[in-house]
Amino acid sequence: MKSIIExxxxxxxxLRSLLIGMSVTGKYFFSPRAIVTQQYPENRHGHGKxxxxxxxxFDRFKGEVVMPHDANNQHKCTxxxxxxxxxxxxxxxxxxxxxxxxxxxxxxxxxxxIYRLGxxxxxxxxxxxxxxxxxxxxxxxxxxxxxxxxLVKVLNKPGSSLMKGVE
Amino acid sequence: xxxxxxxxxxxxxxxxxxNFGPQHPSTHGVLRFVVNLRGxxxxxxxxxxxxxxRGIEKMCExxxxxxIIHLTDRMDYLSAHMNNEAVCLCVEKALDIxxxxxxxxxxxxxxxxxxxxxxxxxxxxxxxxxxxxxxxFYGLRDREKxxxxxxxxxxxxxxxxxxxxxxxxxxxxxxxxxxxKDFIKYFRKKLPEYDKILTGNVILQERTKGIxxxxxxxxxxxxxxxxxxxxxxxxxxxxxxxxxSAYDKVDFKEILxxxxxxxxxxxxxxxxxxxxMKILEQLVDNIPAGDFTAKMKPxxxxxxxEYFQRVETSRGELGVYIISKGDKFPYRxxxxxxxxxxxxxxxxxxxxxxxxxxxAISGSMDLVIPDIDR
Ligand code: SF4
Ligand code: SF4
Numbered sequence: 001m002k003s004i005i006e007x008x009x010x011x012x013x014x015l016r017s018l019l020i021g022m023s024v025t026g027k028y029f030f031s032p033r034a035i036v037t038q039q040y041p042e043n044r045h046g047h048g049k050x051x052x053x054x055x056x057x058f059d060r061f062k063g064e065v066v067m068p069h070d071a072n073n074q075h076k077c078t079x080x081x082x083x084x085x086x087x088x089x090x091x092x093x094x095x096x097x098x099x100x101x102x103x104x105x106x107x108x109x110x111x112x113x114i115y116r117l118g119x120x121x122x123x124x125x126x127x128x129x130x131x132x133x134x135x136x137x138x139x140x141x142x143x144x145x146x147x148x149x150x151l152v153k154v155l156n157k158p159g160s161s162l163m164k165g166v167e
Numbered sequence: 168x169x170x171x172x173x174x175x176x177x178x179x180x181x182x183x184x185x186n187f188g189p190q191h192p193s194t195h196g197v198l199r200f201v202v203n204l205r206g207x208x209x210x211x212x213x214x215x216x217x218x219x220x221r222g223i224e225k226m227c228e229x230x231x232x233x234x235i236i237h238l239t240d241r242m243d244y245l246s247a248h249m250n251n252e253a254v255c256l257c258v259e260k261a262l263d264i265x266x267x268x269x270x271x272x273x274x275x276x277x278x279x280x281x282x283x284x285x286x287x288x289x290x291x292x293x294x295x296x297x298x299x300x301x302x303x304f305y306g307l308r309d310r311e312k313x314x315x316x317x318x319x320x321x322x323x324x325x326x327x328x329x330x331x332x333x334x335x336x337x338x339x340x341x342x343x344x345x346x347x348k349d350f351i352k353y354f355r356k357k358l359p360e361y362d363k364i365l366t367g368n369v370i371l372q373e374r375t376k377g378i379x380x381x382x383x384x385x386x387x388x389x390x391x392x393x394x395x396x397x398x399x400x401x402x403x404x405x406x407x408x409x410x411x412s413a414y415d416k417v418d419f420k421e422i423l424x425x426x427x428x429x430x431x432x433x434x435x436x437x438x439x440x441x442x443x444m445k446i447l448e449q450l451v452d453n454i455p456a457g458d459f460t461a462k463m464k465p466x467x468x469x470x471x472x473e474y475f476q477r478v479e480t481s482r483g484e485l486g487v488y489i490i491s492k493g494d495k496f497p498y499r500x501x502x503x504x505x506x507x508x509x510x511x512x513x514x515x516x517x518x519x520x521x522x523x524x525x526x527a528i529s530g531s532m533d534l535v536i537p538d539i540d541r
Contacts (some may be wrong), residue, residue: 013369014369016369017233017367017369017372018368018369021363021364021365021367021368023363024363025301025364026361026363036308036311057318058315058318058319059320060318060319060320060321060323060337060340061318061322062322064266086233086234088230088234088237088238096215103308121237121326122237122322122323122328123234123236123237123328124322124328124336125233125234126334128170128337129465137322
Protein backbone atom coordinates (compact mmCIF):
# COMPACT_ATOMS: atom_id res chain seq x y z
CA MET A 1 0.00 0.00 0.00
CA LYS A 2 2.73 2.40 1.02
CA SER A 3 4.66 1.79 -2.17
CA ILE A 4 1.58 2.49 -4.26
CA ILE A 5 1.08 5.85 -2.53
CA GLU A 6 4.73 6.67 -3.10
CA UNK A 7 4.44 5.69 -6.73
CA UNK A 8 1.42 7.86 -7.32
CA UNK A 9 2.79 10.86 -5.43
CA UNK A 10 6.00 10.46 -7.41
CA UNK A 11 4.06 10.72 -10.64
CA UNK A 12 2.20 13.74 -9.30
CA UNK A 13 5.42 15.52 -8.27
CA UNK A 14 7.04 14.74 -11.58
CA LEU A 15 4.15 16.06 -13.62
CA ARG A 16 3.94 19.15 -11.44
CA SER A 17 7.62 19.96 -12.00
CA LEU A 18 7.18 19.58 -15.74
CA LEU A 19 4.16 21.86 -15.71
CA ILE A 20 6.03 24.51 -13.71
CA GLY A 21 8.77 24.44 -16.33
CA MET A 22 6.26 24.62 -19.15
CA SER A 23 4.49 27.56 -17.54
CA VAL A 24 7.66 29.58 -18.12
CA THR A 25 8.04 28.56 -21.72
CA GLY A 26 4.30 28.99 -22.26
CA LYS A 27 4.44 32.51 -20.90
CA TYR A 28 7.03 33.46 -23.48
CA PHE A 29 5.24 31.59 -26.21
CA PHE A 30 2.17 33.76 -25.80
CA SER A 31 3.92 37.08 -25.26
CA PRO A 32 5.54 38.16 -28.52
CA ARG A 33 6.88 41.30 -26.85
CA ALA A 34 9.42 39.20 -25.01
CA ILE A 35 11.13 38.04 -28.21
CA VAL A 36 14.77 39.02 -28.16
CA THR A 37 15.85 37.41 -31.41
CA GLN A 38 17.23 39.88 -33.93
CA GLN A 39 16.88 39.27 -37.63
CA TYR A 40 20.51 39.59 -38.52
CA PRO A 41 21.02 40.46 -42.14
CA GLU A 42 17.85 42.58 -42.20
CA ASN A 43 18.63 44.65 -39.13
CA ARG A 44 22.00 45.75 -40.47
CA HIS A 45 20.51 48.78 -42.13
CA GLY A 46 17.55 49.05 -39.86
CA HIS A 47 14.82 48.70 -42.48
CA GLY A 48 14.03 44.99 -42.30
CA LYS A 49 10.39 44.25 -41.79
CA UNK A 50 10.65 42.28 -38.57
CA UNK A 51 13.74 43.85 -37.14
CA UNK A 52 13.12 45.57 -33.86
CA UNK A 53 16.45 47.14 -33.36
CA UNK A 54 19.02 48.43 -35.67
CA UNK A 55 22.30 46.63 -35.26
CA UNK A 56 24.77 49.14 -33.89
CA UNK A 57 28.11 48.09 -32.52
CA PHE A 58 29.55 49.92 -29.53
CA ASP A 59 32.16 52.59 -30.16
CA ARG A 60 34.95 50.63 -28.56
CA PHE A 61 34.21 47.42 -30.40
CA LYS A 62 37.40 46.01 -31.86
CA GLY A 63 36.42 45.24 -35.42
CA GLU A 64 39.55 45.89 -37.40
CA VAL A 65 42.50 48.25 -37.23
CA VAL A 66 42.20 51.31 -39.49
CA MET A 67 44.17 54.46 -40.02
CA PRO A 68 41.89 57.50 -40.13
CA HIS A 69 42.59 60.04 -42.85
CA ASP A 70 41.31 63.59 -42.87
CA ALA A 71 39.73 65.47 -45.79
CA ASN A 72 43.14 66.33 -47.30
CA ASN A 73 44.08 62.66 -47.38
CA GLN A 74 46.48 63.09 -44.50
CA HIS A 75 47.18 60.64 -41.70
CA LYS A 76 49.20 60.80 -38.50
CA CYS A 77 51.54 57.86 -38.98
CA THR A 78 55.20 58.82 -38.86
CA UNK A 79 56.51 55.38 -39.69
CA UNK A 80 58.23 54.91 -36.34
CA UNK A 81 57.50 51.17 -36.30
CA UNK A 82 56.44 50.96 -32.66
CA UNK A 83 53.21 49.20 -33.56
CA UNK A 84 55.19 46.63 -35.52
CA UNK A 85 57.40 45.87 -32.52
CA UNK A 86 54.44 45.65 -30.14
CA UNK A 87 52.28 43.36 -32.21
CA UNK A 88 52.52 39.84 -30.82
CA UNK A 89 51.58 38.11 -34.08
CA UNK A 90 53.61 39.93 -36.69
CA UNK A 91 50.41 41.32 -38.13
CA UNK A 92 51.83 44.71 -39.00
CA UNK A 93 54.67 45.44 -41.36
CA UNK A 94 55.94 48.96 -41.96
CA UNK A 95 57.74 49.75 -45.15
CA UNK A 96 59.28 53.17 -44.76
CA UNK A 97 61.35 55.43 -47.00
CA UNK A 98 63.42 58.41 -46.09
CA UNK A 99 62.31 61.60 -47.75
CA UNK A 100 63.86 65.03 -47.83
CA UNK A 101 61.47 67.39 -46.12
CA UNK A 102 60.77 71.03 -46.89
CA UNK A 103 63.45 72.18 -44.49
CA UNK A 104 66.02 70.10 -46.28
CA UNK A 105 66.35 67.49 -43.50
CA UNK A 106 66.01 63.78 -44.10
CA UNK A 107 62.89 62.30 -42.56
CA UNK A 108 61.40 58.86 -42.30
CA UNK A 109 57.98 58.43 -43.81
CA UNK A 110 55.84 55.42 -44.47
CA UNK A 111 55.39 53.99 -47.86
CA UNK A 112 53.14 51.16 -46.80
CA UNK A 113 51.54 50.25 -43.52
CA ILE A 114 50.65 46.62 -44.13
CA TYR A 115 48.03 45.07 -41.87
CA ARG A 116 47.19 41.38 -42.16
CA LEU A 117 43.67 41.09 -40.81
CA GLY A 118 43.79 37.31 -40.90
CA UNK A 119 46.58 37.26 -38.33
CA UNK A 120 45.25 39.92 -35.99
CA UNK A 121 44.07 38.82 -32.58
CA UNK A 122 42.55 42.19 -31.60
CA UNK A 123 44.70 42.73 -28.55
CA UNK A 124 44.72 46.51 -29.13
CA UNK A 125 48.41 46.89 -28.29
CA UNK A 126 49.18 48.67 -31.57
CA UNK A 127 46.38 51.18 -31.07
CA UNK A 128 47.37 51.81 -27.48
CA UNK A 129 51.11 52.18 -28.01
CA UNK A 130 51.14 54.30 -31.16
CA UNK A 131 52.79 57.55 -30.03
CA UNK A 132 50.93 59.74 -32.52
CA UNK A 133 47.53 58.01 -32.18
CA UNK A 134 47.50 57.19 -35.86
CA UNK A 135 45.55 53.95 -35.51
CA UNK A 136 42.12 53.11 -34.23
CA UNK A 137 39.55 50.36 -34.39
CA UNK A 138 36.62 50.45 -36.75
CA UNK A 139 33.36 48.71 -35.87
CA UNK A 140 33.31 46.69 -39.09
CA UNK A 141 32.85 43.03 -38.23
CA UNK A 142 31.85 41.32 -41.47
CA UNK A 143 35.26 40.13 -42.52
CA UNK A 144 34.41 37.11 -44.63
CA UNK A 145 36.03 37.17 -48.07
CA UNK A 146 36.48 34.59 -50.80
CA UNK A 147 40.19 35.05 -51.17
CA UNK A 148 42.78 35.08 -48.42
CA UNK A 149 44.90 37.71 -50.09
CA UNK A 150 42.07 40.22 -49.60
CA LEU A 151 42.79 40.10 -45.88
CA VAL A 152 46.14 41.79 -46.39
CA LYS A 153 45.43 45.48 -46.31
CA VAL A 154 47.45 48.61 -46.75
CA LEU A 155 46.21 51.08 -44.18
CA ASN A 156 47.57 54.32 -45.58
CA LYS A 157 45.61 55.43 -48.61
CA PRO A 158 47.44 55.94 -51.90
CA GLY A 159 48.85 59.42 -52.23
CA SER A 160 48.35 60.22 -48.57
CA SER A 161 50.83 62.25 -46.60
CA LEU A 162 51.70 63.03 -43.03
CA MET A 163 49.53 65.52 -41.21
CA LYS A 164 51.18 68.80 -40.37
CA GLY A 165 52.38 69.17 -36.82
CA VAL A 166 52.73 65.44 -36.15
CA GLU A 167 56.23 64.41 -35.26
CA UNK B 168 44.80 1.83 -30.30
CA UNK B 169 43.24 -1.24 -28.73
CA UNK B 170 46.71 -2.56 -27.88
CA UNK B 171 47.67 0.75 -26.41
CA UNK B 172 44.70 0.67 -24.02
CA UNK B 173 44.70 -3.02 -23.23
CA UNK B 174 48.31 -2.83 -22.15
CA UNK B 175 47.18 -0.42 -19.43
CA UNK B 176 43.78 -1.82 -18.56
CA UNK B 177 42.73 -5.40 -18.46
CA UNK B 178 39.98 -6.07 -20.95
CA UNK B 179 38.13 -9.34 -20.79
CA UNK B 180 35.97 -10.73 -23.58
CA UNK B 181 32.82 -9.26 -22.04
CA UNK B 182 34.06 -5.73 -22.42
CA UNK B 183 34.46 -3.52 -25.40
CA UNK B 184 36.10 -0.18 -25.98
CA UNK B 185 34.55 2.84 -27.62
CA ASN B 186 35.79 6.28 -28.44
CA PHE B 187 33.74 9.04 -26.91
CA GLY B 188 34.75 12.13 -28.86
CA PRO B 189 36.80 13.96 -30.02
CA GLN B 190 33.88 15.16 -32.13
CA HIS B 191 31.12 14.39 -29.67
CA PRO B 192 28.87 17.38 -29.00
CA SER B 193 28.65 16.78 -25.27
CA THR B 194 32.39 16.91 -24.69
CA HIS B 195 32.13 20.64 -25.53
CA GLY B 196 35.26 20.63 -27.59
CA VAL B 197 37.88 18.27 -28.85
CA LEU B 198 38.30 15.89 -25.96
CA ARG B 199 38.43 12.12 -26.37
CA PHE B 200 37.41 9.63 -23.73
CA VAL B 201 38.40 6.03 -24.35
CA VAL B 202 35.68 4.17 -22.50
CA ASN B 203 35.67 0.50 -21.52
CA LEU B 204 32.11 -0.70 -21.44
CA ARG B 205 30.47 -3.82 -20.17
CA GLY B 206 27.04 -3.60 -21.65
CA UNK B 207 26.11 -0.04 -20.87
CA UNK B 208 28.17 0.29 -17.73
CA UNK B 209 31.42 2.24 -17.75
CA UNK B 210 34.24 0.10 -16.40
CA UNK B 211 37.14 2.35 -17.08
CA UNK B 212 37.67 5.69 -18.73
CA UNK B 213 40.79 7.35 -20.03
CA UNK B 214 40.78 10.95 -21.19
CA UNK B 215 43.00 11.65 -24.18
CA UNK B 216 43.93 15.27 -24.53
CA UNK B 217 46.05 17.40 -26.78
CA UNK B 218 43.80 17.93 -29.81
CA UNK B 219 43.84 21.67 -29.33
CA UNK B 220 47.31 22.09 -27.90
CA ARG B 221 48.78 25.34 -29.18
CA GLY B 222 51.87 25.53 -27.03
CA ILE B 223 50.84 28.73 -25.31
CA GLU B 224 53.42 28.32 -22.55
CA LYS B 225 56.20 27.96 -25.09
CA MET B 226 54.95 30.87 -27.17
CA CYS B 227 54.98 33.06 -24.08
CA GLU B 228 58.73 32.65 -23.77
CA UNK B 229 59.16 34.86 -26.80
CA UNK B 230 56.60 37.49 -25.86
CA UNK B 231 56.77 40.46 -23.54
CA UNK B 232 54.55 40.54 -20.49
CA UNK B 233 52.05 42.84 -22.18
CA UNK B 234 51.83 40.54 -25.16
CA ILE B 235 51.27 37.41 -23.07
CA ILE B 236 47.91 38.75 -21.91
CA HIS B 237 46.15 38.20 -25.21
CA LEU B 238 47.24 34.55 -25.26
CA THR B 239 45.82 33.83 -21.82
CA ASP B 240 42.43 34.90 -23.16
CA ARG B 241 42.55 31.87 -25.36
CA MET B 242 43.09 29.31 -22.63
CA ASP B 243 39.88 29.35 -20.68
CA TYR B 244 37.96 31.58 -23.03
CA LEU B 245 34.92 31.70 -20.77
CA SER B 246 36.97 33.18 -17.92
CA ALA B 247 39.08 35.40 -20.15
CA HIS B 248 39.23 38.24 -17.69
CA MET B 249 40.37 36.11 -14.77
CA ASN B 250 43.14 34.61 -16.87
CA ASN B 251 44.33 38.07 -17.85
CA GLU B 252 44.22 39.14 -14.27
CA ALA B 253 46.27 36.19 -13.06
CA VAL B 254 49.23 37.15 -15.23
CA CYS B 255 48.87 40.83 -14.41
CA LEU B 256 48.76 40.18 -10.67
CA CYS B 257 51.82 37.97 -10.92
CA VAL B 258 53.79 40.61 -12.80
CA GLU B 259 52.66 43.33 -10.40
CA LYS B 260 53.67 41.19 -7.45
CA ALA B 261 57.10 40.62 -8.96
CA LEU B 262 57.62 44.31 -9.60
CA ASP B 263 56.12 45.25 -6.25
CA ILE B 264 53.66 47.69 -7.79
CA UNK B 265 50.57 48.84 -5.97
CA UNK B 266 47.80 49.34 -8.52
CA UNK B 267 45.22 52.10 -7.92
CA UNK B 268 42.09 51.20 -5.98
CA UNK B 269 39.96 51.92 -9.01
CA UNK B 270 41.71 49.19 -10.96
CA UNK B 271 41.15 46.69 -8.18
CA UNK B 272 37.44 47.44 -8.05
CA UNK B 273 36.93 47.31 -11.80
CA UNK B 274 38.87 44.06 -12.03
CA UNK B 275 36.76 42.47 -9.34
CA UNK B 276 33.55 43.61 -10.97
CA UNK B 277 34.61 42.23 -14.33
CA UNK B 278 35.66 38.99 -12.68
CA UNK B 279 32.24 38.48 -11.24
CA UNK B 280 30.47 39.47 -14.44
CA UNK B 281 32.65 36.99 -16.25
CA UNK B 282 31.81 34.34 -13.69
CA UNK B 283 28.09 34.87 -14.12
CA UNK B 284 28.40 34.81 -17.92
CA UNK B 285 30.40 31.61 -17.75
CA UNK B 286 27.95 29.92 -15.41
CA UNK B 287 25.06 31.01 -17.61
CA UNK B 288 26.65 29.37 -20.61
CA UNK B 289 27.39 26.29 -18.53
CA UNK B 290 23.76 26.18 -17.45
CA UNK B 291 22.61 26.30 -21.07
CA UNK B 292 24.89 23.54 -22.20
CA UNK B 293 24.26 21.38 -19.16
CA UNK B 294 20.56 21.63 -19.82
CA UNK B 295 21.15 20.64 -23.40
CA UNK B 296 23.30 17.68 -22.36
CA UNK B 297 20.38 16.56 -20.22
CA UNK B 298 18.04 16.85 -23.18
CA UNK B 299 16.46 20.23 -22.53
CA UNK B 300 17.14 22.32 -25.58
CA UNK B 301 15.03 25.22 -24.24
CA UNK B 302 17.65 26.13 -21.65
CA UNK B 303 20.01 27.28 -24.32
CA PHE B 304 17.82 30.15 -25.39
CA TYR B 305 17.13 31.42 -21.90
CA GLY B 306 20.76 31.29 -20.84
CA LEU B 307 22.09 32.98 -23.95
CA ARG B 308 19.42 35.67 -23.78
CA ASP B 309 20.68 36.78 -20.37
CA ARG B 310 24.34 36.27 -21.19
CA GLU B 311 23.95 38.72 -24.04
CA LYS B 312 23.37 41.51 -21.50
CA UNK B 313 26.76 40.84 -19.91
CA UNK B 314 28.47 40.60 -23.26
CA UNK B 315 27.06 44.03 -24.07
CA UNK B 316 28.65 45.43 -20.93
CA UNK B 317 31.96 43.88 -21.95
CA UNK B 318 31.66 45.14 -25.48
CA UNK B 319 30.96 48.67 -24.38
CA UNK B 320 33.85 48.91 -21.93
CA UNK B 321 36.48 46.45 -23.11
CA UNK B 322 35.82 46.29 -26.84
CA UNK B 323 35.65 42.52 -26.94
CA UNK B 324 32.77 40.24 -26.17
CA UNK B 325 34.49 36.98 -25.34
CA UNK B 326 38.22 37.65 -25.50
CA UNK B 327 38.54 40.84 -23.55
CA UNK B 328 42.29 41.60 -23.34
CA UNK B 329 41.32 44.46 -21.06
CA UNK B 330 43.96 43.99 -18.40
CA UNK B 331 47.53 44.98 -18.78
CA UNK B 332 50.33 44.72 -16.23
CA UNK B 333 49.81 47.72 -13.98
CA UNK B 334 46.16 48.36 -14.63
CA UNK B 335 43.62 48.46 -17.42
CA UNK B 336 43.94 49.22 -21.10
CA UNK B 337 41.62 52.21 -20.89
CA UNK B 338 39.11 53.65 -18.46
CA UNK B 339 35.63 52.23 -17.99
CA UNK B 340 32.80 53.51 -20.14
CA UNK B 341 30.50 56.11 -18.52
CA UNK B 342 27.55 53.72 -18.87
CA UNK B 343 29.39 50.88 -17.14
CA UNK B 344 27.86 51.25 -13.68
CA UNK B 345 24.34 51.92 -14.89
CA UNK B 346 24.39 48.90 -17.15
CA UNK B 347 25.53 46.64 -14.33
CA LYS B 348 22.78 47.92 -12.06
CA ASP B 349 20.24 47.29 -14.79
CA PHE B 350 21.62 43.84 -15.33
CA ILE B 351 21.40 42.90 -11.66
CA LYS B 352 17.82 44.10 -11.49
CA TYR B 353 17.00 42.16 -14.64
CA PHE B 354 18.82 38.98 -13.72
CA ARG B 355 17.39 38.80 -10.20
CA LYS B 356 14.01 38.45 -11.88
CA LYS B 357 15.21 35.92 -14.45
CA LEU B 358 17.21 33.58 -12.24
CA PRO B 359 14.11 32.01 -10.64
CA GLU B 360 13.07 31.04 -14.17
CA TYR B 361 16.21 28.93 -14.42
CA ASP B 362 15.14 27.08 -11.30
CA LYS B 363 11.65 26.57 -12.63
CA ILE B 364 12.82 25.25 -15.97
CA LEU B 365 15.66 23.02 -14.91
CA THR B 366 16.45 22.75 -11.19
CA GLY B 367 13.04 21.49 -10.15
CA ASN B 368 12.64 19.35 -13.23
CA VAL B 369 12.01 15.73 -12.37
CA ILE B 370 14.11 14.40 -15.26
CA LEU B 371 17.15 16.42 -14.21
CA GLN B 372 16.81 15.37 -10.61
CA GLU B 373 16.44 11.70 -11.42
CA ARG B 374 19.42 11.80 -13.72
CA THR B 375 21.79 13.70 -11.45
CA LYS B 376 21.02 12.89 -7.81
CA GLY B 377 23.49 10.36 -6.47
CA ILE B 378 25.32 10.14 -9.80
CA UNK B 379 29.07 10.62 -10.09
CA UNK B 380 29.98 10.91 -6.46
CA UNK B 381 33.28 12.58 -5.61
CA UNK B 382 34.40 12.24 -2.01
CA UNK B 383 36.16 14.98 -0.09
CA UNK B 384 39.34 12.90 0.20
CA UNK B 385 39.51 12.31 -3.53
CA UNK B 386 38.78 15.95 -4.28
CA UNK B 387 41.72 17.02 -2.14
CA UNK B 388 44.16 14.36 -3.30
CA UNK B 389 43.41 14.97 -7.00
CA UNK B 390 43.74 18.71 -6.58
CA UNK B 391 40.20 19.43 -7.72
CA UNK B 392 39.17 23.05 -7.30
CA UNK B 393 36.28 25.35 -8.07
CA UNK B 394 32.59 24.61 -7.72
CA UNK B 395 33.32 20.96 -8.48
CA UNK B 396 35.37 20.64 -5.30
CA UNK B 397 33.15 22.87 -3.23
CA UNK B 398 30.21 20.58 -3.96
CA UNK B 399 32.24 17.88 -2.19
CA UNK B 400 32.87 20.08 0.81
CA UNK B 401 36.41 21.18 0.01
CA UNK B 402 36.73 24.84 0.98
CA UNK B 403 39.10 26.01 -1.73
CA UNK B 404 37.85 29.42 -2.80
CA UNK B 405 40.92 31.55 -3.49
CA UNK B 406 38.78 34.67 -3.30
CA UNK B 407 37.96 33.83 0.30
CA UNK B 408 41.15 32.23 1.52
CA UNK B 409 43.79 34.34 -0.24
CA UNK B 410 41.94 37.50 -1.30
CA UNK B 411 43.32 39.44 -4.23
CA SER B 412 42.08 42.64 -5.92
CA ALA B 413 39.06 43.91 -3.97
CA TYR B 414 37.80 40.60 -2.62
CA ASP B 415 38.92 41.46 0.91
CA LYS B 416 36.45 44.36 0.92
CA VAL B 417 33.33 42.43 0.00
CA ASP B 418 31.15 40.14 1.97
CA PHE B 419 30.11 36.91 0.31
CA LYS B 420 29.48 33.31 1.16
CA GLU B 421 31.54 30.41 -0.06
CA ILE B 422 29.08 27.85 -1.41
CA LEU B 423 29.80 24.51 0.20
CA UNK B 424 27.92 21.24 -0.05
CA UNK B 425 28.97 17.88 1.29
CA UNK B 426 27.14 15.50 -1.04
CA UNK B 427 29.51 15.79 -3.98
CA UNK B 428 27.20 14.35 -6.60
CA UNK B 429 26.27 15.80 -9.98
CA UNK B 430 23.19 17.54 -8.65
CA UNK B 431 25.13 19.40 -6.00
CA UNK B 432 27.77 20.46 -8.47
CA UNK B 433 24.85 21.91 -10.38
CA UNK B 434 23.49 23.65 -7.29
CA UNK B 435 26.90 25.04 -6.35
CA UNK B 436 27.13 26.87 -9.66
CA UNK B 437 23.58 28.17 -9.45
CA UNK B 438 24.23 29.55 -5.98
CA UNK B 439 27.52 31.09 -7.11
CA UNK B 440 25.63 33.22 -9.59
CA UNK B 441 23.59 34.64 -6.70
CA UNK B 442 26.72 35.29 -4.65
CA UNK B 443 28.38 36.98 -7.61
CA MET B 444 25.45 39.32 -7.92
CA LYS B 445 25.81 40.17 -4.24
CA ILE B 446 29.47 41.04 -4.78
CA LEU B 447 28.56 43.19 -7.76
CA GLU B 448 25.98 45.08 -5.76
CA GLN B 449 28.50 45.91 -3.08
CA LEU B 450 31.11 47.16 -5.51
CA VAL B 451 29.30 48.84 -8.34
CA ASP B 452 28.46 52.08 -6.54
CA ASN B 453 31.77 52.41 -4.78
CA ILE B 454 34.26 52.45 -7.63
CA PRO B 455 36.77 55.02 -6.39
CA ALA B 456 37.95 57.79 -8.66
CA GLY B 457 41.54 57.71 -9.79
CA ASP B 458 43.83 56.48 -12.48
CA PHE B 459 43.06 53.40 -14.49
CA THR B 460 46.65 52.31 -14.53
CA ALA B 461 49.72 52.56 -12.37
CA LYS B 462 52.82 54.24 -13.75
CA MET B 463 54.68 51.62 -15.75
CA LYS B 464 57.77 51.66 -17.90
CA PRO B 465 57.05 50.85 -21.53
CA UNK B 466 59.31 47.81 -21.30
CA UNK B 467 58.47 45.63 -18.32
CA UNK B 468 61.41 43.62 -17.02
CA UNK B 469 60.94 41.36 -14.04
CA UNK B 470 63.80 41.01 -11.58
CA UNK B 471 65.43 37.62 -11.54
CA UNK B 472 63.45 35.09 -9.54
CA GLU B 473 60.38 32.91 -9.40
CA TYR B 474 56.88 34.24 -8.91
CA PHE B 475 53.54 32.62 -8.34
CA GLN B 476 50.04 33.98 -8.22
CA ARG B 477 46.68 32.29 -8.21
CA VAL B 478 43.18 33.47 -8.89
CA GLU B 479 39.78 31.85 -8.81
CA THR B 480 38.35 31.43 -12.29
CA SER B 481 34.84 30.17 -12.94
CA ARG B 482 36.13 26.62 -12.92
CA GLY B 483 38.65 26.65 -10.13
CA GLU B 484 42.07 27.78 -9.24
CA LEU B 485 44.35 29.13 -11.94
CA GLY B 486 47.98 29.44 -10.97
CA VAL B 487 50.60 31.38 -12.90
CA TYR B 488 54.20 30.55 -12.27
CA ILE B 489 56.87 32.74 -13.85
CA ILE B 490 60.59 32.17 -13.81
CA SER B 491 62.42 35.30 -14.83
CA LYS B 492 66.08 35.74 -15.67
CA GLY B 493 65.75 39.51 -15.63
CA ASP B 494 64.71 39.79 -19.27
CA LYS B 495 61.65 41.37 -20.79
CA PHE B 496 60.52 37.86 -21.70
CA PRO B 497 59.78 35.18 -19.11
CA TYR B 498 62.34 32.39 -19.02
CA ARG B 499 59.53 29.93 -18.37
CA UNK B 500 55.86 30.41 -17.65
CA UNK B 501 53.60 27.70 -16.37
CA UNK B 502 49.84 27.80 -16.02
CA UNK B 503 48.22 25.52 -13.52
CA UNK B 504 44.85 25.22 -15.13
CA UNK B 505 41.84 24.11 -13.11
CA UNK B 506 40.28 21.99 -15.84
CA UNK B 507 43.30 19.78 -16.26
CA UNK B 508 43.22 18.71 -12.62
CA UNK B 509 39.45 18.37 -12.56
CA UNK B 510 39.53 16.13 -15.62
CA UNK B 511 41.71 13.60 -13.82
CA UNK B 512 38.79 12.59 -11.60
CA UNK B 513 36.59 11.57 -14.52
CA UNK B 514 37.50 7.91 -14.27
CA UNK B 515 36.84 7.92 -10.55
CA UNK B 516 33.43 9.48 -10.91
CA UNK B 517 32.14 7.75 -14.01
CA UNK B 518 33.20 4.18 -13.26
CA UNK B 519 30.24 2.03 -12.42
CA UNK B 520 27.69 4.34 -13.99
CA UNK B 521 25.94 4.10 -17.33
CA UNK B 522 27.30 5.81 -20.41
CA UNK B 523 24.40 8.29 -20.36
CA UNK B 524 25.48 9.30 -16.87
CA UNK B 525 28.95 9.97 -18.18
CA UNK B 526 27.49 12.87 -20.16
CA ALA B 527 25.77 14.22 -17.06
CA ILE B 528 29.00 13.97 -15.07
CA SER B 529 31.24 15.57 -17.66
CA GLY B 530 28.62 18.27 -18.15
CA SER B 531 28.57 19.06 -14.46
CA MET B 532 32.37 19.46 -14.43
CA ASP B 533 32.09 22.37 -16.87
CA LEU B 534 35.18 21.43 -18.83
CA VAL B 535 36.72 23.92 -21.22
CA ILE B 536 39.05 21.98 -23.46
CA PRO B 537 41.44 24.71 -24.64
CA ASP B 538 42.24 25.30 -20.99
CA ILE B 539 43.22 21.66 -20.55
CA ASP B 540 45.50 21.56 -23.57
CA ARG B 541 46.68 25.16 -23.63
S1 SF4 C 1 50.94 53.56 -36.80
FE1 SF4 C 1 51.76 54.68 -35.05
S2 SF4 C 1 53.18 53.24 -34.08
FE2 SF4 C 1 52.76 52.44 -36.13
S3 SF4 C 1 54.40 53.26 -37.41
FE3 SF4 C 1 52.70 54.70 -37.58
S4 SF4 C 1 53.11 56.22 -35.99
FE4 SF4 C 1 54.41 54.46 -35.51
S1 SF4 D 1 45.38 44.47 -32.50
FE1 SF4 D 1 47.10 43.28 -31.69
S2 SF4 D 1 47.36 41.60 -33.12
FE2 SF4 D 1 46.10 43.12 -34.17
S3 SF4 D 1 47.57 44.38 -35.30
FE3 SF4 D 1 47.25 45.40 -33.33
S4 SF4 D 1 48.90 44.61 -32.02
FE4 SF4 D 1 48.76 43.22 -33.79
